[in-house]
Every structure is written in C-alpha cells, then in structure tokens.
Amino acid sequence: MTNKNDHREIEMTQKLNTGLTRRSFLASTGAFGAASMAFPHMAVSQDGKILTVRSYSDLQLLDPAFRLSLPEDDIIRAIYPPLIRPKSGDEWVWTPVAAASIEELDDLTIAFTIREMGFTDGYGEVTADDVKFSIERIADPANESPYAGDWAALKEVEVKDDRSGLIHLKNKFVPLWTTTLPTPASCIVSRKAVEELGGKIGTDPVAQSGQYLLAEWVPKQRTVLKRNPDWKHEHGGFEEIHIVPIEDPATAERGYESGDLDYTWTSVSSLPRLKENPPADSKVLEKPSLAYVWLGMNQDNEALQDVRIRRAIQHAIDREVVVDAAYFGAASVGNGIIAPGLPGNRDAVTYDYDPDKARALLAEAGAEGLMVTLDILNQTERLTAAQVIQANLADVGITCEIKQNDSGTFWSLGSKDGDYFMDLQLVLSRFSMQPDPSWATVWFTPEQVGVWNWERFDNAEYKALHDEGIVTSDPAERDRIYKEMQRLMDESGCYVFFTHEVVGAIHKDTIDPGLKPNGEALLSDFKPV
Amino acid sequence: MLNYAVKRLGLAVAIVSLAMFLLFCMIYLVPGDPASVALGPRATDAMKEALRIKMGLDQPIWVQFWHFFTGAWTGDLGEEVLSGRPVLDVVLEQLPFTLVLIAGGISWSVALGIPLGCWAAINRGSFADRLVGVLSVAVIAVPSFVIAIYALLIFAVTLQWLPAIGAGEPGDPGDQLVHLILPSLAVGLGWVGYIARMVRASMLEVLEASHIRTARAFGLPENMITYRYALTIAILPTITLLGVGIGQMLSSAVFAEIVFARPGVGKLVYDAILTRNFPVVTGAVLVTTVIFVLLNLVADLIVGALDPRVRSSF
Numbered sequence: 152m153t154n155k156n157d158h159r160e161i162e163m164t165q166k167l168n169t170g171l172t173r174r175s176f177l178a179s180t181g182a183f184g185a186a187s188m189a190f191p192h193m194a195v196s197q198d199g200k201i202l203t204v205r206s207y208s209d210l211q212l213l214d215p216a217f218r219l220s221l222p223e224d225d226i227i228r229a230i231y232p233p234l235i236r237p238k239s240g241d242e243w244v245w246t247p248v249a250a251a252s253i254e255e256l257d258d259l260t261i262a263f264t265i266r267e268m269g270f271t272d273g274y275g276e277v278t279a280d281d282v283k284f285s286i287e288r289i290a291d292p293a294n295e296s297p298y299a300g301d302w303a304a305l306k307e308v309e310v311k312d313d314r315s316g317l318i319h320l321k322n323k324f325v326p327l328w329t330t331t332l333p334t335p336a337s338c339i340v341s342r343k344a345v346e347e348l349g350g351k352i353g354t355d356p357v358a359q360s361g362q363y364l365l366a367e368w369v370p371k372q373r374t375v376l377k378r379n380p381d382w383k384h385e386h387g388g389f390e391e392i393h394i395v396p397i398e399d400p401a402t403a404e405r406g407y408e409s410g411d412l413d414y415t416w417t418s419v420s421s422l423p424r425l426k427e428n429p430p431a432d433s434k435v436l437e438k439p440s441l442a443y444v445w446l447g448m449n450q451d452n453e454a455l456q457d458v459r460i461r462r463a464i465q466h467a468i469d470r471e472v473v474v475d476a477a478y479f480g481a482a483s484v485g486n487g488i489i490a491p492g493l494p495g496n497r498d499a500v501t502y503d504y505d506p507d508k509a510r511a512l513l514a515e516a517g518a519e520g521l522m523v524t525l526d527i528l529n530q531t532e533r534l535t536a537a538q539v540i541q542a543n544l545a546d547v548g549i550t551c552e553i554k555q556n557d558s559g560t561f562w563s564l565g566s567k568d569g570d571y572f573m574d575l576q577l578v579l580s581r582f583s584m585q586p587d588p589s590w591a592t593v594w595f596t597p598e599q600v601g602v603w604n605w606e607r608f609d610n611a612e613y614k615a616l617h618d619e620g621i622v623t624s625d626p627a628e629r630d631r632i633y634k635e636m637q638r639l640m641d642e643s644g645c646y647v648f649f650t651h652e653v654v655g656a657i658h659k660d661t662i663d664p665g666l667k668p669n670g671e672a673l674l675s676d677f678k679p680v
Numbered sequence: 681m682l683n684y685a686v687k688r689l690g691l692a693v694a695i696v697s698l699a700m701f702l703l704f705c706m707i708y709l710v711p712g713d714p715a716s717v718a719l720g721p722r723a724t725d726a727m728k729e730a731l732r733i734k735m736g737l738d739q740p741i742w743v744q745f746w747h748f749f750t751g752a753w754t755g756d757l758g759e760e761v762l763s764g765r766p767v768l769d770v771v772l773e774q775l776p777f778t779l780v781l782i783a784g785g786i787s788w789s790v791a792l793g794i795p796l797g798c799w800a801a802i803n804r805g806s807f808a809d810r811l812v813g814v815l816s817v818a819v820i821a822v823p824s825f826v827i828a829i830y831a832l833l834i835f836a837v838t839l840q841w842l843p844a845i846g847a848g849e850p851g852d853p854g855d856q857l858v859h860l861i862l863p864s865l866a867v868g869l870g871w872v873g874y875i876a877r878m879v880r881a882s883m884l885e886v887l888e889a890s891h892i893r894t895a896r897a898f899g900l901p902e903n904m905i906t907y908r909y910a911l912t913i914a915i916l917p918t919i920t921l922l923g924v925g926i927g928q929m930l931s932s933a934v935f936a937e938i939v940f941a942r943p944g945v946g947k948l949v950y951d952a953i954l955t956r957n958f959p960v961v962t963g964a965v966l967v968t969t970v971i972f973v974l975l976n977l978v979a980d981l982i983v984g985a986l987d988p989r990v991r992s993s994f
Contacts, residue, residue: 209951211762219720219762295730297722353763369850370773371943371951395846397941398951402845406941409836409844559712559956566716568728582721594721603721 202389202662202677205403205415209371209396214352215335216289216296222394224335225674229363229376229387230356231338234263234282239665239676243492243586245333248362249277251314255328259306261318265339269381270358274341277360279316283308284342286318294350301336323622325629330585362387362675371396376674388665388678407433407657414664414672417655420532422481425657436656437481438670442583443488443591446525446540446647447606449565449575454523461644463512464577465502467547468540474650477536485651487637488582488591492668494626495588495633500648501641509547522550525577526564529555533579536649540579551577565605578605581652586669588633589621595640606645613639684984692977699969700752704745707958714956718761735761735958748962757963761955767963771945775967777847778944780856781936782929784864786922789871794918796872797879798911804884812880816873825935828866832939835862845941863936867929874925875918882914889913923979927972 206222215227228236232249247253253263268277288294290302304324309317320327331337341358348357356365362384363376376392395411397403400418407415408430417425417435425435446468448461455461474484489495513519525540527533534555541551556564565572582603584590594603596614601607613636620632640646654670665676714735715728723731729738736744751758757767800812819827836844848856886892887910895905934946945964952960 217762219718295724295727297719297724297727300722354765367850369943370770371947372847372850395941397845399938399941402939402941405832405837406845409832409842410840411836411843411845557712558954559710559714559717561712563711563713563716566713568713568716568725569711571711602725 200390201393202391202674203393203395203411203413204672204674204677205397205406205412206374206394207396207398207400207416210354210368210374212352213354213356213365215285215338215340216294216298217351218298218335221671222396225672226365226374226376226394227335227338228361228673229392229675230359230361230365231285231335231340232268232277232361233333233335233339234265234337235332237333237586237667237673239667239673241668243329243668245328249282249337249339253332256317258323259320261320261327262315263318264315266384267314268339268360268383270341270344270360271364271379271381272344272357272359274344274358276313277339277341278313279310281339281342282316283310284345285339286337288345288350289336298336301331301334323624325621325624326585326587326589329587330590334585363392366391387675388663392674392677394674404657413662414656414658414677416670417657418532419478419481419652419655422653422655423479425655430657432660433657434660436654436658436664436666436670438654438656438666438668439491440583440652440654441490441586441669442581442652443485443490444536444579444581444649444652445488446649447578447580448645449573449578449605449607450643450645451607452573452576454518454521455576457516457518458644459512459516460518460521462502463509463516463518463547464544464549465509465641465644465647466505466512467509467549468543468647469504470647470649471504473536473539473543476539477532478650478652481655482650482652485648487634487648488584488595488640489588489633489637490584490591490651490669493586493588494629495591495637497634497637501638502647506543506547513548519548520550521548522552523576524552524554524574525579526554526556526561526575527579528561528581529557533581537579540577565601565603567601572601572605575605580605588629589617592617592620592633592636606643608640608643608645610639610643681985685981688977688980688984692973695973696966696970697749699973700749700966701745703962703965703969704748707962708741708744710953710956712956714761714958717956731761752966757966758959760960761957767959768967770960771948771964771967774943774945774948774964777942778930778933778937778946778968780860781863781867781933781942781944782926784860785866785868785871785929785932786925788865788868789875789925790918790922792869793872793875794879794911794915796876798883798906800876800880801883801887801914802906809880812876816876818873819869820873822870823935824866824870824932825939827869828863828936828939831862831865847942847944859940859942863940863942866936866939867932870932871922871925871929874921878918878921879911879914882917883910886910886914920979920983923975926975930968930972 208220208222210223210226211219213223213227215231218224218227234250234253235245236248238244238246249265249268251264251266253261255261265277265279265282270277286302286305286308289296289298290305292299304320304322306319306321309319311317339360344358345352354368359365362379362382364379366377367375374394378386378390397406400416403415404417404421406412422437429435448455448464450456450461470484474482486497486500513521525537527537537553541553544551563569564578565575582594595608596617597609600609616632616636620629623629623632656670658664661680663678663680665673667673715731719727719731732738736747755768759765760767760770796812800809803809832844835842842862843859846859848859892905892910895909933944934950936942937944937947938950945968949961949964
C-alpha cells in the first residue's frame with residue numbers, strides 16, 4: 152500500500168518553460184536542427200511501453216456518477232475498477248475486473264465477491280461496503296446522478312462481509328448485464344474518500360484502485376495513465392497510456408499519419424481512402440456501429456400534421472443514394488434504430504422509395520408546393536446527406552431549405568425549454584446507443600416528447616412495448632417486441648431511417664487493439680504484438 | 681506625461697468595459713441551452729434547472745451582466761460549468777501556449793520578412809525585387825489555416841520531419857520547440873509579407889536620406905551603410921506594425937491550435953463555444969482582450985514618452 156503523497160503526482164500546471172536554461176535552450180535548438188533533418192519524426196510509442204491514442208474530448212469529470220463523455224468512461228474504468236466490463240472482440244460479452252465472482256441468483260438478486268485490491272492515497276483495502284456506496288450513490292435520486300436510470304431497478308446492496316455482498320433489485324431489469332454492470336455504473340470508489348471530497352470527484356481523483364492510475368493530466372494536451380504497481384491481477388498491456396484529446400477526426404488522422412498516434416478513430420468518410428491506401432505499417436479496421444441516423448419529422452408542426460404528407464416524404468427519399476453519397480460507400484443502409492447483432496434489428500422498413508406514390512400522397516393531402524426546413528448539424532456527412540434529401544424532395548415538388556447548426560444550437564432545437572421546438576420541421580439526427588435495444592427505443596417514448604423525442608411521436612402502444620422489453624429475457628420475444636416498436640415508428644410517418652454507420656479505426660501493426668464489438672476502445676485491453 | 685498616462689489608462693478601462701458589454705450581449709444572443717448541452721441526454725429537467733440556477737441563467741440579464749462585470753474587475757471570472765474549476769485558472773494555464781505560439785509567429789515573420797525586405801530594397805527594380813513583391817502579396821493573401829494544413833501535410837505527414845499534433849512533452853523545451861515550428865510558421869507566414877513590404881518601403885526612403893549619402897561619400901562599406909545605418913532606422917515602423925499584428929495573430933492562433941490539436945486560449949474558446957460553457961468563453965475572451973489593450977497601452981506610453989508631439993496632441 153502506498154502512502155498519500157506517493158500518488159499525488161497529478162500535474163495540472165503547465166511546465167512550458169520549467170528548467171529552461173540558456174545552455175539547455177541552445178543545446179536543444181542546436182540539436183533539433185541536425186536531428187530533424189537527419190531522422191524522420193519518431194513516434195512516441197517505443198518498445199511497447201507507451202501507447203498513444205486519441206480521444207475526441209478532454210476529460211472534465213472523473214466521477215463514475217457524473218461522467219460526461221465516452222473518453223472519460225474508459226479512464227474511469229481504468230482507475231476505478233468496475234465489477235465487470237465489456238470484453239474485447241466481436242461479441243457483446245463481459246469479463247470480470249473487480250469481481251472475483253459474480254452471478255445472478257434469481258431475477259432480483261446478484262451475488263458478488265470482489266478481488267483483493269487497495270486504494271491509493273492511504274485509503275486502505277477495497278471492501279464490499281465501497282461497492283454498496285458506489286452503486287447506491289448513483290441510484291439515489293437525491294444525488295441527481297444522470298446515470299440514476301442505470302440503477303433504477305436497484306433496491307439495495309447488501310454487504311455480507313468485507314469482500315462479498317448481494318445486489319437486490321426491485322424488479323427484473325434485463326439490460327443490467329449489458330448496459331449497467333459493464334459500464335462505469337459499477338466502478339468502485341472509496342466511501343471515505345468521496346465523503347471527504349464532499350460527495351463528488353472532480354478532475355483530481357483520489358483513492359484510485361484500478362489497473363492503471365492517473366499519473367498526469369495536462370488540460371487540453373494529454374492524460375497519462377500508468378500501471379498501478381499495487382494491482383495484483385492481470386496487468387494492462389502497456390506500461391503507460393497517453394490519451395491525446397483531438398476533437399476533429401481529420402486532425403487525428405493527420406496526427407496518426409505523421410506518427411504521433413498509435414491508434415485513432417477515423418471519420419467514416421475517410422475509411423474508403425484509408426482502406427485503399429493505408430499508411431505504412433498500419434492496419435485499418437471497420438467495425439459495426441451502434442449509432443443510428445435518421446430523418447425525423449415533427450408531427451405537431453402545422454405543415455406536417457397530416458400523416459399523408461409525412462408518408463409522402465418517406466416515399467420521396469432514396470435512402471440508398473443518401474447513404475452512399477454521405478459516406479462514400481463506406482456505410483450500408485440501416486432499417487431502424489436497433490443496430491445489427493441486437494434483438495430487434497430489422498432487414499427492411501415498411502416504406503419504399505416511390506416518388507410517384509409520394510406525389511400522389513401530396514396531391515391527396517392538398518400539399519403541392521410544400522416548403523419545409525431541414526435542420527442539420529454542421530458536419531460534412533450531414534450536409535451531403537441533406538443535399539441529397541433536398542434533391543429528392545424537390546423531385547416530388549417539395550422545396551426544402553437546409554439549416555446548418557453548430558452542436559450547441561443543434562442539440563437544443565427540439566427541447567421544450569427552447570422557443571423553436573414547434574417550428575422544427577425536418578431534422579437529420581444521429582444517436583448512439585448501448586448494446587441493448589431498450590437504449591435505442593427509450594428516446595422515442597411519450598415521456599421524451601420535447602426532450603429528445605423531437606418528432607413528438609406519442610404512442611401509448613410503443614411505450615407499453617418499451618416497458619415490456621426491459622423485463623423480457625427471451626431473445627426471440629425481445630426481437631418481436633422491438634421490431635414491432637419500429638414498425639409503429641414507420642407507421643407514424645415521422646421517421647426515415649438511413650444507416651447505422653460503421654466505426655473506422657487505424658492502428659500501428661505493432662499493437663493489438665482491444666475494442667468492443669462496436670469499435671470503442673478498451674484501453675487496458677490494448678497489447679503490444 | 682502623467683496627464684497623458686492617466687488619460688490613456690482611462691481610455692483602456694473604457695475599452696475593456698465596452699468589450700465586456702459587447703461580449704456579454706453576444707453570449708446572451710447565442711442560441712442553445714447551456715444546461716442541456718453540458719449535462720447531456722440523460723439529464724432530467726430538475727438537473728438542468730439546477731445547473732441554470734448555478735450558472736445564474738435564471739436571473740434577469742442586467743443582474744447577470746452586473747455579476748459578470750463586478751466579478752471580472754475583481755479578478756473573479758466565475759467557475760467552469762461542470763468541473764467547478766476557477767475560470768481564471770483554466771484560462772491562465774492555456775495562455776502561455778498561445779503567447780508562445782504568437783512569439784513563434786513573430787519570430788518567423790521577423791526572421792524572414794526583414795532580410796527579404798532589405799534584399800528587395802537593395803536590389804530595387806530587379807527580378808529579385810519583383811519576386812519578393814509577388815511572394816509577399818501571395819503569403820498575405822493566403823489564409824493562415826490553409827498554410828497550416830499544407831505545412832502539416834508536407835512536413836509532418838509526407839516528410840515526417842516534424843510532429844503534427846500537440847505542444848510537446850511538458851517540461852521538455854526541446855520537444856516543445858519542435859512542436860512549435862509548424863504552428864508558428866502558419867501563424868507568422870502571412871506577416872512575412874507585411875514586414876517585407878514595410879521594410880522595403882522604409883529602406884528605400886532611408887537609403888535616400890542625407891546621412892546615408894554622407895556615409896557613402898566617406899567611403900564606408902555598403903554592408904555597414906545598409907545594416908548599421910539604414911536598417912536601424914527603417915525597422916522602426918515595423919515594430920509598430922508588429923504591435924498591431926498581435927491582435928490578428930491571436931485570431932490566426934485559433935486556427936493553428938485547432939489544426940495542430942495544440943492547447944491554447946483559441947482552442948479553449950472554440951471548445952467552450954461548442955459546449956456552451958459560457959463562463960469559460962467570457963473569461964478567455966476577456967483575458968485576451970485585456971492583454972491586447974495592455975500591450976497597446978504600453979506601446980502608446982512608450983511612443984508618448986519618446987515623442988512629445990504625441991503627448992501634446994492627446
């Protein structure tokens with residue numbers, strides 16, 4: 152066990168000029184001139200000791216209960232071990248991390264025993280009481296964790312002894328094993344440390360206990376994880392992991408090509424180019440994504456209240472051409488909101504591309520010469536897709552004005568707290584999901600109208616099916632339920648489904664990346680070849 | 681001189697106050713709900729409302745402005761929306777990166793622009809002079825982000841001589857210098873043209889001056905006349921130009937920081953706008969405004985100290 156000061160190494164201050172003397176300056180600048188001309192730029196990663204990867208955002212909070220983005224998830228999982236986590240590979244299965252054993256005794260009870268682990272900073276051994284604290288603080292509505300819903304079915308965590316306990320549920324909750332336990336919602340923090348901090352962890356974590364420790368965070372520049380010397384179980388593949396925040400995928404691709412990164416996601420539209428002409432000593436990966444992209448229609452907007460008009464728009468759009476144009480052939484057409492490989496994924500939608508039928512429906516509804524607006528996020532792929540949609544709609548006599556929005560504006564467009572939600576007409580959206588179909592369907596329930604259900608699709612049968620789906624274990628029955636829900640979405644005329652996209656990634660051939668089935672990185676699973 | 685200094689200082693305070701007012705109005709007009717953007721899709725209405733209250737967005741606009749205005753003059757720029765870190769700390773930890781980048785940009789522009797300007801002036805009317813003229817206009821016309829992208833593609837991706845991203849290893853000045861080369865080139869290259877044109881024009885004027893003719897009559901070497909007697913005078917307008925150029929370099933730095941994934945105030949503001957992290961936006965813009973105004977104030981005071989005509993005309 153290490154003492155408190157040993158791990159207070161987090162350096163959040165800049166060291167821009169630390170230690171710069173005239174002698175060292177002259178030496179370094181002089182050496183640079185010769186070295187940079189004599190040798191190609193060398194990558195940071197050497198000897199399999201340091202892995203340098205890109206994340207799309209910098210960390211903001213390292214609290215499992217209040218985390219904000221996916222890159223934080225992976226760092227949190229590395230420093231605060233979860234009971235289980237997703238296993239890298241092509242199947243959605245889990246593997247234990249903090250749990251020595253974990254099993255479902257019945258629909259409402261899960262028994263766990265944790266491994267021998269210690270907290271840093273002198274906070275002692277990890278105990279079952281810390282597990283109880285970590286889970287219940289997320290579930291407790293008083294704490295206002297955005298992740299309280301992950302543990303909505305929790306009754307309590309019962310501590311049996313120092314290392315074992317029981318998780319009691321109020322009701323059956325099928326996604327628990329796919330979208331709650333393998334996420335940071337089961338990460339273990341120290342009760343004592345968090346209480347001393349006043350209930351929340353910021354960017355300066357204390358009492359870490361995972362495979363890695365946060366060794367350094369230089370805001371906007373990098374985060375460094377180092378192997379935890381006190382971790383007594385299987386170690387991560389690299390001694391250090393350097394995580395560089397780069398929001399723009401094109402910048403990240405250039406960073407990879409120049410040798411500054413060992414692994415990065417790529418934009419979908421770059422995939423064909425990279426696959427055809429990969430950088431030297433590199434491998435390009437393509438993984439199925441859990442995302443879904445669709446055109447939504449606000450059924451409460453005056454111009455779109457007639458379902459025949461919405462159906463006309465469904466028939467007017469050639470989904471294959473839209474997807475091909477936007478993603479340069481890298482992505483295939485999707486038929487709903489549930490990604491391939493999950494219960495409820497569909498082979499087809501219930502409408503087809505039929506401009507004549509669209510014109511007939513518009514004439515029947517008396518909506519010839521209709522003018523609509525299409526709101527999109529200001530990204531290249533969205534704009535291309537929108538332009539094809541605009542051309543398709545023009546072909547049936549609908550004039551479409553494309554409105555580009557930055558992310559801050561876009562994600563507030565349909566909110567009932569704003570002043571635009573009733574003026575919103577067509578909107579091109581993309582959501583991502585966890586590997587359970589309920590995570591896709593939840594956003595379109597009546598409770599989400601004016602929150603994330605911007606189409607204002609309000610269907611009681613849909614809601615009943617959603618509730619049924621999260622307590623149904625039988626895969627075949629779940630498949631039926633979720634397909635029926637998407638049929639209802641089709642029937643409303645509010646949706647045109649485009650694609651689930653793909654996830655592109657590129658990595659040095661000297662590393663074996665640990666990736667979830669959808670291509671998201673599991674940093675502690677990356678290994679040198 | 682004291683009277684002049686007090687007037688200039690008062691003007692600087694007025695400019696900063698006006699900038700704060702305009703900044704606040706612009707932030708207020710930006711569409712999008714900061715609470716929804718910050719908290720993400722899982723936040724409940726209660727959580728969003730709590731954050732709005734924490735950010736003071738439930739207050740009337742004039743109350744919000746008063747809190748911002750009075751806080752700023754006492755050095756309290758508020759807290760970052762989610763992490764709760766003081767905005768001043770957040771901005772100050774990014775500021776050195778931007779200042780170093782601008783210093784690098786100035787170094788490139790001076791190192792290339794002054795010799796080119798001199799060379800063009802000495803060889804007035806020659807092919808070299810016309811070539812420098814064309815190149816100067818060309819680099820002025822090309823936006824800094826275009827220079828940044830091509831520099832990155834050539835020197836980082838194709839040749840792999842220089843790194844493409846980041847600001848270098850913390851605590852390693854050599855590595856930081858290597859990481860500075862391309863971004864500072866992108867920021868400074870446009871100013872090479874301005875400076876070359878300015879130095880050429882000044883040199884031509886000075887080279888016609890009577891003391892230069894006298895030096896030639898005394899038979900002094902041409903290099904000594906050019907670099908010791910002419911350039912030292914001709915370079916003065918360039919220094920004034922650079923003072924003005926710092927403001928433009930600050931805006932060029934935003935592009936360079938994004939293209940090279942480099943930390944700095946520009947990237948901080950860009951990220952904060954996208955996430956509607958308004959305290960960081962206002963804090964960062966205010967700090968850079970104050971720096972810019974202070975630099976101009978110092979320049980004015982120096983000029984005023986050196987030239988009595990400026991003092992009396994104010």
